Amino acid sequence: MKEFAYVRAGSVEEATSAYASHAGARYLGGGTNLVDLMKLGVERPAILVDVTRLPLDAVEELPDGALRIGAMVRNSDLAAHPLVRDRYPALSQAVLAGASGQLRNAATTGGNLLQRTRCPYFQDLSKPCNKREPGSGCGARDGVHRDHAVLGHSEHCIATHPSDMAVALTALDARVELYGPEGARSVAAADFHRLPGDRPEQDTEIRPGELVTGVVLPAATAGLPSAYRKARDRASYAFALASVAAVLRVSDGVVGGVGLAFGALAHRPWRARRAEEALLGAAPTAAAFEHAVDLELSAARPLRDNAYKVPLARGIALDVLSRLADTALTRRTS
Amino acid sequence: MTGSVGAPAERREGREKVSGTARYAAEYHFPGRAQAWPVPAAVARGRMTGVDTAAALAVPGVLAVLTHENAPRLAEPDDPTLAVLQDPRVPHRGWFVALVVAETLEAARAGAAAVRVDYAAEEHDVALTASHPGVYVPEEANGGYPAVREQGDPDGAFGSSAARVDAAYRVPPLHNHPMEPHASTARWDDGRLTVHTSSQGSGAVQGVLAGLFGVPAERIVVTAEHVGGGFGSKGTPRPDVVLAAMAARHTGRAVTVALPRRYLPAVVGHRAPTLHRLRLGADADGRLTSLVHEVTTHTSRIKEFVEQAAVPARVMYATPHSRTEHRVVALDVPSPSWMRAPGEAPGMYALESAMDELAAELGMDPVELRVRNEPDVEPDSGKPFSSRHLVECLREGARRFGWAGRDPRPGSRRDGPLLLGTGVAAATYPVMVWPATASARALPDGTFLVRVNATDIGTGARTVLAQVGADALGAPLERVRIEVGSTELPSAPLAGGSSGTASWGWAVHEACSRLARRLTEHAGPLPGQGLDARADTRGAADAESDWARHAFGAHFAEVAVDSVTGEVRVGRLLGVYAAGRILNARTARSQFVGGMTMGLGMALTEGSTMDAAFGDFTESDLASYHVPVHADVDEIEAHWLDEDDPRLNPMGSKGIGEIGIVGTAAAIGNAVHHATGVRFRELPLTPDRVLAGLLDHRAANDARTGSPVGGSGPVRGG
Amino acid sequence: MGNDQHHSETTLRVNGKPHTLTVDHRRVLLDLLREDLDLTGAKKGCDHGQCGACTVLVDGRRVNSCLLFAVALDGCEITTIEGLSGDGEEPHPLQRAFLERDAFQCGYCTPGQICSAAGMLAEAAAGHPSHVTDPATPSGEPVPLDREEVRERLSGNLCRCGAYPRIAEAVEDVIP
Helix, strand or coil: CCCCEEEECCCHHHHHHHHHCCCCEEEECCCCCHHHHHHHCCCCCCEEEECCCCCCCCEEECCCCCEEEECCCEHHHHHHCHHHHHHCHHHHHHHHCCCCHHHHHHCEHHHHHHCCCCCHHHHCCCCCECCCCCCCCECCCCCCCCCCCCCCCCCCCCCCCCCCHHHHHHHCCCEEEEEECCEEEEEEHHHHECCCCCCCCCCECCCCCCEEEEEEECHHHCCCCEEEEEEECCCCCCCEEEEEEEEEEEECCEEEEEEEEEECCCCCCEECHHHHHHHCCCCCCHHHHHHHHHHHHCCCCCCCCCCCHHHHHHHHHHHHHHHHHHHHHHHHHC | CCCCCECCCCCCCHHHHHHCCCCCHHHCCCCCCEEEEEEECCCCCEEEEEEECHHHHCCCCEEEEEECCCCCCCCCCCCHHHCCCCCCEECCCCCEEEEEEECCHHHHHHHHHHCEEEEEECCCCCCCCCCCCCCECCCEECCCEECEEEECCHHHHHHCCCEEEEEEEEECCECCCCCCCCEEEEEEECCEEEEEECCCCHHHHHHHHHHHHCCCHHHEEEECCCCCCCCCCCCCCCHHHHHHHHHHHHHCCCEEEECCHHHHHHHCCCECCEEEEEEEEECCCCCEEEEEEEEEEEECCCCCCCCCCCHHHHCCCCCCEEEEEEEEEECCCCCCCCCCCCCHHHHHHHHHHHHHHHHHHHCCCHHHHHHHCCCCECCCCCCEEEECCHHHHHHHHHHHHCCCCCCCCCCCEEECCEEEEEEEEEEEEECCCCCCEEEEEECCCCCEEEECCCCCCCCCHHHHHHHHHHHHHCCCHHHEEEECCECCCCCCCCCCCCCHHHHHHHHHHHHHHHHHHHHHHCCCCCCCCCEEEEEECCCCCCCCCCCEEEEEEEEEEEEEEECCCCCEEEEEEEEEEECECCCEHHHHHHHHHHHHHHHHHHHHCCCCCECCCCCCECCCCCCCCCCCCHHHCCEEEEEECCCCCCCCCCCCECCCCCCCCCCHHHHHHHHHHHHHCCCCCECCCCHHHHHHHHHHHHHHHHHHHCCCCCCCCCCCCC | CCCECCEEEEEEEECCEEEEEEEECCCEHHHHHHHHCCCCCCCCCCCCCCCCCCEEEECCEEEEHHHCEHHHHCCCEEECHHHCCCCCCCCCHHHHHHHHHCCCCCCCCHHHHHHHHHHHHHHHHCCCCCCCCCCCCCCCCCCCCCHHHHHHHCCCCCCCCCCHHHHHHHHHHHCC
16 A cells, blocks of 8 residues: 545535545545555555545435435444334345444445445456456456356456445435535436446446435335345355345235345346336236346346356345235235 | 363463453564565466566665565475575465565555566466376375275275265365464574464474574574464464564564465465265165275475375274275465364265265165264274274264254255255364473472463463363462463474374373472472473373274254255254363363364355466455354354273373364255255355255256246245 | 654544554554554454454444554544453453353454454444344334344454354343
């Protein structure tokens, strides 16, 4: 790790202008991934703009019933917040399924979204990686890739996005709020992360200098049955082999609304739009869920050693959807 | 010998460990101490053609960059992995090619990143297969065992057996990963070398450093006061201690080399992958007629280490015909070495899985199959056992576990999407003991001081040796002080091969017994400096024994396999051991349970992949190499039988540090088969493998019965 | 070495005592504790947030000290294993329970386990759920800790010696 300058920002404007006025700047949040990558030499900032003390640490209800989570809200506080737990259980569950108690105490909402892939080739400077060093090649494609993508990968990159939280945000129709040199804007969580294409170095749609200031969960998905399920190599403290977040609204015996997203299958949380379309208006039966999920996963292009991810994702998606349907139907009749 | 031995005495260093005051090797703050950071080779095979250290030396705080061009010359070591920075050859990826010494950790790391090395890379080969053209039969396997043993006509007998199992198993490379990464702090003063190192045996470190640096051993002091685990990987010196001593000599400063976690898999040894072929033949009553265990493994280009995985098959079961054979191929891989129960851990996974398959083939209870094949003498050597209570372990384990009444049919128990099963496997580990020296002193204040260069790597050696000493002295435990962990103490062997307590304890017992005799002969008050006695067990501890001496055990496991995800969880794990006399019930239980926990990891979560293109282990850190966490470990129980064996040592003890891992993976694997009906023969049992196996099994069943895909099974219906 | 663009004066309260140091921005809390203050109780097991051996409390919350730049903690209150029991000679109840249960072998993960347990007990009391908490548990109330909860919540602390069952017992001993 080379030496770097450090500045602590007191306001969002101060942060973005500090970033803009220094080449090689990076925002420092909880640091759980950035510091890790700096130690590995993957990230080499010239200056860190510390944003952890910005007044972005609140969970607040908006007038329209939506919920805004400040970018500096720590993962553990997010998962424990009564409004999050009660209205968006999938989000709380997803956050709690990730990392460890210590890491969740440090990691921020914004930082969680911006964490980088755990692809071992990305982390190892002595190996080719198009994400780390565009044009150098991909070590994983013909290498060790059991954990890699089955959907949406490109010849340049087969990495997956490691976040659990982002999968839930994607399913719940959250929006990511940004502030940068060109002012404030927001992007749907489902569109925030990119597919690798021929620019795998670009994880997200964030523009240079932009800062994630918060995440807004819409009123539309508040209070609906939602859940997150993750499969992994050990019982805790491991990245997903596959995960799923789903939210389901059943009205008049048919699916009135559904959000379904997969984690660990692609370069971004994979919003299952085809499955959702197939389910809208259908009765929430096992057959309908199987048809919809199979339709979605028919797009999968597994690599040599990760074909298992398709039935794994299928299995947990059907499990979560059927449980949500049970909940929705029980609620309706009670 | 009565009194302290056997009692659950509290760890003597416990307070220091829970208060954070126990110091480990990297924590000795000599004045002006520098920090060093190694640079690993970035090719799998080749030569360094140039090193540019200018940028590294320009990093503020960097003191020196050592490479093969300027590092102190070493005498040729017996262990080639210690010949660091001596020549431009790169024998495997991750081999250290430079060392940056700096004022701070930050500067050292930045300096290491700035070292530029050019290589002439050569074609490499790291892929182990049983049919690799380079496979050969070595002279012997680790531990000095003959590579091949054959009795009778195993192939002929197998061919004519009523029941047969012919199966291949694979155990992947595994990493020790003790919680404390390898670390050493070294300082030269006036031609004398002081070293604090994280090692299982400081005596060996002293001897090796003396040879490498051409310094008399008496001018070198090595201490290993607290060691954060080793599990074999710190059994002999590793590059960190050589580098620390080199850097300290080169810079004239005290230097600490604390290896980054990611660098460990390449330089501290690993459990080599093993490919097993097991053939078991039996008559209709389940009596073995033939046993063939063939193992193929890898070693590095610079060092032959052959995991002795077929050796336990020479100990376990009676059979008239047998062959056990080791084969090895030298590849461009890091050098393998000891990892907890080398040989027994992977070998018994294969053998005990095959025994389970044979039981299924015969329709016999797997406990009864093992009982039926209990030998009268050690099968391969013909020697009588000094004690062997495997059958008792199996019976006692079955009783405690509630084995009776088990429905043997695979897939017979289910709890929603969870498939439940139970499994059993036997365990064995040889008794090893080495000569040691110790001293004991009686002081005028009525206390005693026992000194022995034992190493407490977490086993509780201080505590149990004090217990042994107290009983030999006939003194209360609290009167006996003990010093371990330094070459300034009477020399003693390493903590390895589950031999430490037997070896050190024997010498402590002798020294204390002699002192007790001196005290009875002594009249009047003790002189100011006290009264001394010494012991050296050479000639006794290493005397050839007419007996086959082994510990035995039985493992029982209950698992739940999630049919949706293929995730396996172990609900219960039980071990019952016959390991001689247990000297401290408290620390012994912790060792047994610890071994079983590592066995659980071997079964379910731990596995490393040799990257064929790059020639290194992909899972190099603790995020990707999955050591079990708290949530993986539910109920683990360890029990033992009172085993009275007078043919061991004065304490009557067998080693207990390794047997806990042996057999655990097989018991879990057998339980997974019982739960699912699928026989997995490759570890670890991660969801990718298990789910694929379940789906194949279901597809095969559906094809057989004509029932449609998509019925009951891994996918839950709505 | 005074303040320059790569160094800053930073004040931390460590175990109740203020320390003002000029720190290299690259210095993480773990190295500051171990190298600058000679508080070596927090251990370096991985240096990347993958093992938990470096766990300390920052403003009462458990964190991996290997991933926190010290400069960013200016003004924070740090509690390490050395200060867990306060000024008194008496060990913290968790330290005593670890001794009594033989909840360690090599001892290298132990300070992190104990600090993690202390932080975890406070989290549960403050109503923080875990991955295994029943979603039906009312939010905002203390979460009762059974064995499964303890195991899940301590999963960020690896123990290669396999003392997990004893650690869980020790923690249960001090659950109020």
